Amino acid sequence: MNTENIQVPTMAEMASKGEQPEVLFWVGCAGSFDDRYKKVTKAFVKILNKVGVKFAVLGEEETCTGDPARRAGNEFLFQMQAMSNIQVLDGYGVKRIVTACPHCFNTLKNEYPALGGNYEVVHHSQFLQELIDEGKVRVKEGGGFKGRKITFHDSCFLGRANNVYEAPRKVLESLDAELVEMKRCKTKGLCCGAGGAQMFKDAEPGNKEINIERTEEALDTGASVIASGCPFCMTMLSDGIKNKEKESSVEVKDIAELIAEAEDLV
Amino acid sequence: MNYLSQIAFVLVLVVAGYFLAKRIKEIRGNILLGKDVDRSDRKSERMKSMLLVAFGQKKMFKKLIPAFLHLLIYVGFLVINIEVLEFIIDGLVGTHRIFAGPLGDAYTVALNIFEFLAVAVIFSCVVFLIRRNVLKVGRFSGIEMTSWPKLDANLILVIEIILMFAILTMNATDQILQTRPDANYTETGRMVFSATLIPLFEGMSTTGLIITERVAWWFHIIGIFAFAIYITYSKHLHIFMAFPNTYYANLNPKGEMNNMDEVTTEVKAMLGVGGASSEPPAEISRFGAKDATDLNWVNLMNSYACTECGRCTQQCPANMTGKKLSPRKIMMDTRDRIDEIGKTGGDDGKSLLGDYITKEEINACTSCNACVEACPVNIDPLSIILQLRRYVVMEESSAPQSWNSMFSNIETNFAPWKFPPTDRFKWANDLKTEEKD
Ligand code: HEM
Ligand code: SF4
Ligand code: SF4
Numbered sequence: 001m002n003t004e005n006i007q008v009p010t011m012a013e014m015a016s017k018g019e020q021p022e023v024l025f026w027v028g029c030a031g032s033f034d035d036r037y038k039k040v041t042k043a044f045v046k047i048l049n050k051v052g053v054k055f056a057v058l059g060e061e062e063t064c065t066g067d068p069a070r071r072a073g074n075e076f077l078f079q080m081q082a083m084s085n086i087q088v089l090d091g092y093g094v095k096r097i098v099t100a101c102p103h104c105f106n107t108l109k110n111e112y113p114a115l116g117g118n119y120e121v122v123h124h125s126q127f128l129q130e131l132i133d134e135g136k137v138r139v140k141e142g143g144g145f146k147g148r149k150i151t152f153h154d155s156c157f158l159g160r161a162n163n164v165y166e167a168p169r170k171v172l173e174s175l176d177a178e179l180v181e182m183k184r185c186k187t188k189g190l191c192c193g194a195g196g197a198q199m200f201k202d203a204e205p206g207n208k209e210i211n212i213e214r215t216e217e218a219l220d221t222g223a224s225v226i227a228s229g230c231p232f233c234m235t236m237l238s239d240g241i242k243n244k245e246k247e248s249s250v251e252v253k254d255i256a257e258l259i260a261e262a263e264d265l266v
Numbered sequence: 267m268n269y270l271s272q273i274a275f276v277l278v279l280v281v282a283g284y285f286l287a288k289r290i291k292e293i294r295g296n297i298l299l300g301k302d303v304d305r306s307d308r309k310s311e312r313m314k315s316m317l318l319v320a321f322g323q324k325k326m327f328k329k330l331i332p333a334f335l336h337l338l339i340y341v342g343f344l345v346i347n348i349e350v351l352e353f354i355i356d357g358l359v360g361t362h363r364i365f366a367g368p369l370g371d372a373y374t375v376a377l378n379i380f381e382f383l384a385v386a387v388i389f390s391c392v393v394f395l396i397r398r399n400v401l402k403v404g405r406f407s408g409i410e411m412t413s414w415p416k417l418d419a420n421l422i423l424v425i426e427i428i429l430m431f432a433i434l435t436m437n438a439t440d441q442i443l444q445t446r447p448d449a450n451y452t453e454t455g456r457m458v459f460s461a462t463l464i465p466l467f468e469g470m471s472t473t474g475l476i477i478t479e480r481v482a483w484w485f486h487i488i489g490i491f492a493f494a495i496y497i498t499y500s501k502h503l504h505i506f507m508a509f510p511n512t513y514y515a516n517l518n519p520k521g522e523m524n525n526m527d528e529v530t531t532e533v534k535a536m537l538g539v540g541g542a543s544s545e546p547p548a549e550i551s552r553f554g555a556k557d558a559t560d561l562n563w564v565n566l567m568n569s570y571a572c573t574e575c576g577r578c579t580q581q582c583p584a585n586m587t588g589k590k591l592s593p594r595k596i597m598m599d600t601r602d603r604i605d606e607i608g609k610t611g612g613d614d615g616k617s618l619l620g621d622y623i624t625k626e627e628i629n630a631c632t633s634c635n636a637c638v639e640a641c642p643v644n645i646d647p648l649s650i651i652l653q654l655r656r657y658v659v660m661e662e663s664s665a666p667q668s669w670n671s672m673f674s675n676i677e678t679n680f681a682p683w684k685f686p687p688t689d690r691f692k693w694a695n696d697l698k699t700e701e702k703d
Contacts, residue, residue: 063680
């Protein structure tokens with residue numbers, strides 16, 4: 001694609017031009033700072049550019065939703081974060097939000113309303129599914145995935161927490177690859193081990209790391225791509241694959257990256 | 267003679283009723299020690315959930331074999347209890363099988379259905395005993411499954427088997443007595459299942475048979491009353507509590523944590539937003555939960571509804587990787603503690619957090635909701651874990667060190683990691699330069 005034209009408008013820029021985007025892309029902390037997940041952010045932005053979605057980001061005005069603080073028990077810090085984020089979002093009159101992080105998604109969607117922040121919030125898997133359904137994203141015949149085995153790892157905060165099981169699978173189906181399920185999937189999906197603020201501390205003493213248990217299950221499917229839709233799952237599963245020394249044969253990829261790849265955007 | 271047995275029956279009924287009422291009052295009182303939470307909304311959704319999950323056993327069917335076996339016991343219990351109505355009328359009025367005459371053939375059909383179910387219950391209980399004691403199904407063990415919970419589980423199954431045999435013995439001897447002219451027993455028609463036991467008793471004298479029949483009758487009815495009281499001390503309380511428990515269960519998305527309004531008031535004051543408190547600040551006893559009385563009444567009701575089936579613990583990622591956390595233990599500890607508070611008043615220097623549940627357990631939770639999803643009676647162990655964490659952080663400030671660092675990162679850098687906020691949007695520049703290459 002014509003790379004020079006890639007646009008990442010901020011809300012501030014839009015507002016100064018008196019414009020309003022269709023959707024705010026909430027990047028999230030992992031999407032902004034984590035080297036691996038920044039690639040997902042970029043892939044998603046490329047798709048948005050390609051399709052011509054009128055979107056904007058908050059840029060430096062975005063701050064942590066407060067999710068990890070809340071799950072760890074720090075309600076004060078969570079509410080401080082939430083209230084200042086709501087002030088910013090409401091200041092720009094944001095109505096619709098898309099995010100590539102199930103934790104941000106859950107918090108913005110379910111927990112901000114109690115503090116006065118009401119938005120229509122979708123996860124990027126749902127957004128991508130919409131684009132596919134509307135025919136705006138059409139993966140070309142033989143997008144490079146034909147015949148490859150892909151397995152999808154359900155993020156707890158997307159799946160059980162919010163009952164989104166189908167959207168990411170629909171997106172993967174559009175790739176024309178072979179979608180194989182792990183033994184524990186959907187409502188029974190096994191956690192990657194990072195939720196509930198575990199991402200930010202070492203695990204308690206035990207006899208195994210949760211991400212290893214899950215990685216083994218993913219490897220059992222024989223898939224060459226483990227797809228996920230969450231930055232924490234991404235980290236945990238990538239670590240698992242490294243631990244199992246399978247980096248050369250198995251990749252952990254976000255669904256947005258897979259779509260971007262199939263669309264030749266990378 | 268007849269009068270005596272009627273008086274004895276009334277006595278038994280009154281004594282059983284007294285103890286049962288006392289226990290119900292105690293348990294209700296214990297549950298109401300919990301904090302208020304409003305579950306009076308969405309009544310039709312709640313009713314639907316109760317009908318599906320409790321009455322319809324929906325979530326049980328995630329595991330087919332125990333679901334089927336349990337269904338037999340469950341239906342058996344519901345249906346056989348219709349017969350208890352006849353027991354009570356007979357006992358009070360001094361009649362024998364009062365429904366036999368008026369119902370005629372229908373009575374015979376009903377009794378045969380009851381007997382079939384009695385046999386089915388015996389079958390299920392035997393298989394359940396085997397699963398527990400011979401096959402040693404994994405989820406029936408664990409650190410919280412100490413001697414009492416294990417004994418309790420086996421006792422219930424044995425008691426149910428004995429009660430069912432009492433019915434069958436009573437019906438078998440009754441059928442023989444119907445053929446003895448000197449006994450004058452009401453005609454019931456043939457009862458197929460108990461008929462197989464007839465050879466065991468045929469040789470007995472009429473008096474011996476009457477005594478056996480009466481003993482079986484009394485044993486069954488007293489057994490049922492005793493059982494009703496016993497279950498209030500047991501995980502078997504679920505046979506009743508499953509219903510209110512599913513009715514009042516959380517209907518919001520599982521990922522949503524409840525907002526602490528008392529914190530909102532303070533945060534608003536700190537940030538200087540919103541109508542600064544026009545109303546006086548509500549008296550806050552404590553942030554989060556340290557003891558069982560800091561939890562809400564639904565949490566406490568959950569603890570009395572727990573069947574100790576271990577489906578939650580079996581699905582728990584922390585538990586399956588050897589961590590100390592077990593959601594079933596969270597529920598059992600909560601019940602044991604609130605029971606204790608009900609007895610002692612709670613001024614015993616103990617608390618749920620510390621004396622029952624350790625920080626190591628609650629710190630291991632990934633808030634994955636697998637336990638909540640797995641529970642066949644819609645119990646929410648995660649809600650308790652998160653309230654305990656709130657206490658640890660906000661009252662004790664004793665979170666794990668790395669969580670404290672995460673908190674200060676959010677406070678100073680607005681991200682859980684130590685990156686300068688000015689780097690937050692760098693990816694966009696990278697994107698543009700990368701693309702040019
Ligand atoms: C109303 C009559 C009921 C009776 C007589 C009854 C009886 C029993 C018995 C005897 C057991 C022990 C099984 C074992 O040893 O594994 C049991 C377990 C259990 N019951 Fe019930 N129950 C009743 C109602 C319910 C209801 C309404 C529910 C809600 C779904 C329920 C859920 C369970 C569960 C989850 C277990 C654990 C057993 C397993 O997972 O294998 N029960 N019940
Ligand atoms: S929410 Fe916590 S307790 Fe429940 S299954 Fe997940 S890790 Fe275990
Ligand atoms: S909480 Fe639910 S799943 Fe866990 S042991 Fe109790 S009844 Fe079973």
